[in-house]
Amino acid sequence: MTHAISNAxxxxxxxxxxxALATAIDRAGEGKSELxxxxxxxxxxxxxxxxxxxxAHIDAALQDL
Numbered sequence: 001m002t003h004a005i006s007n008a009x010x011x012x013x014x015x016x017x018x019x020a021l022a023t024a025i026d027r028a029g030e031g032k033s034e035l036x037x038x039x040x041x042x043x044x045x046x047x048x049x050x051x052x053x054x055x056a057h058i059d060a061a062l063q064d065l
Contacts, residue, residue, distance in 0.1 A: 028036035
């Protein structure tokens with residue numbers, strides 16, 4: 001079951017997050033970027049507070065890699 005997202009980002013907000021994420025991945029460096037992304041995902045999962053929704057996000061992110 002998915003939940004409606006009442007505070008979803010608009011395109012400008014998504015672009016802002018994308019830019020911040022790209023910069024952070026560069027700052028983490030090649031050897032640490034995967035660790036950074038796992039830590040970020042866990043922090044976001046904690047903030048989301050819904051393991052099933054997080055699993056749905058994981059599945060969505062795996063599409064078309």
